Amino acid sequence: xxxxxxxxxxxxxxxxxxVDTIAKTLGVSRRTAINYISRLRKKGLVKTTYGRRKIRMYxxxxxxxxxxxxxxxxxxxxxxxxxxxxxxxEHRLARKLIVEEAIARALKTERFRVVLASLGMFSKVKDxxxxxxxxxxxxxxxxxxxxxxxxRTCIKIRRMDKRTRDNLLKSKQKGRYIIDRIRGKHFKKIExxxxxxxxxxxxxxxxxxx
Numbered sequence: 001x002x003x004x005x006x007x008x009x010x011x012x013x014x015x016x017x018x019v020d021t022i023a024k025t026l027g028v029s030r031r032t033a034i035n036y037i038s039r040l041r042k043k044g045l046v047k048t049t050y051g052r053r054k055i056r057m058y059x060x061x062x063x064x065x066x067x068x069x070x071x072x073x074x075x076x077x078x079x080x081x082x083x084x085x086x087x088x089x090e091h092r093l094a095r096k097l098i099v100e101e102a103i104a105r106a107l108k109t110e111r112f113r114v115v116l117a118s119l120g121m122f123s124k125v126k127d128x129x130x131x132x133x134x135x136x137x138x139x140x141x142x143x144x145x146x147x148x149x150x151x152r153t154c155i156k157i158r159r160m161d162k163r164t165r166d167n168l169l170k171s172k173q174k175g176r177y178i179i180d181r182i183r184g185k186h187f188k189k190i191e192x193x194x195x196x197x198x199x200x201x202x203x204x205x206x207x208x209x210x
Contacts, residue, residue, distance in 0.1 A: 007063075009036060010045045014062040015086050018055060062086075069093055073109075076102045081120025083207050085113060099124045104134035107143055110179050116204060119151040128164040141171030143178050146194035150187055154208040169194070 013022060013036075023033040037058055040046045047059045071079070074087035076097045097105075099121045106118035125131055135144040145168035151157055177183070179199040187198040 006039060006043055006045075010040055010043075010060055011062040013040075013060045015060060017058050017060055019058075022058075070096045073097065073102060073105050074114075077106060077114070077117050077121065080124045081117045083113075083117040083120055085117050098130070100127060100130040101134045103131065103144065103147075104138050104140060107140055107147065107178065108138055112179055112182065112199060115147070115179060116200065119147060119205075120155065120208065122148055122151040123155050123157050125158070128160050132164045132167055135168065136171070139171075139173050141168045142173050142194045143196050144168060146190055146196045146198060147178070149190045149193070150198055150200065150205075153187075153202075154205040 013025060017025075019030050019033050019037070022036065023030050026033065026036070028036075037046060040060060041048075045061050045063075047061075049057050049059060070093045072087075072093055074085050076099070078084050080099055080102070103118050103121050103125075106114050106121075109115070131144065132141070135141045145165065148157070148160060176195060176197050177199075178196055182199040183197040184199055184201040184204070186202045187200070191198055
């Protein structure tokens with residue numbers, strides 16, 4: 001198998017798989033699926049884990065992770081949130097990305113799944129003043145505050161200090177949409193408080209309660 005074929009295969013199978021799902025996706029036998037896993041592993045594109053009843057599972061990456069530098073946004077989210085992401089790309093940073101900055105960066109992507117996954121990182125925040133600093137830097141103060149309130153509806157999170165909360169509320173950011181033209185139905189009180197539109201419904205947060 002050519003290296004280009006291996007890359008195409010990895011992109012097609014990216015995510016969490018078992019042998020049977022790989023065989024079904026590719027339309028091949030289980031033995032052939034196992035051979036493909038072996039080839040992907042040799043390229044550093046597979047990590048083996050175990051699920052319930054000790055079922056062997058394979059997390060397949062669409063690219064090989066860089067060896068140097070600090071984890072980027074997607075890897076930081078996956079490390080700190082229950083909702084996981086399949087990164088469309090991977091890169092390394094020259095410095096460590098703390099969760100307070102990662103929340104702001106996630107929000108700036110305006111991607112539904114990324115912002116949803118970022119809610120889990122609020123439980124990892126250690127310094128609310130740093131969260132405010134990065135929110136202000138990106139002019140997304142009230143959006144950050146609104147997401148914090150949404151996160152508290154489904155995750156156990158340490159209470160934000162009053163000073164930070166007041167500063168977020170007093171901000172004069174432009175625009176009400178967290179994600180362009182997407183508005184949920186179930187968080188009207190939070191929307192009214194922060195003057196932003198929440199893109200999620202309660203069902204979207206179900207993954208945090210599983």
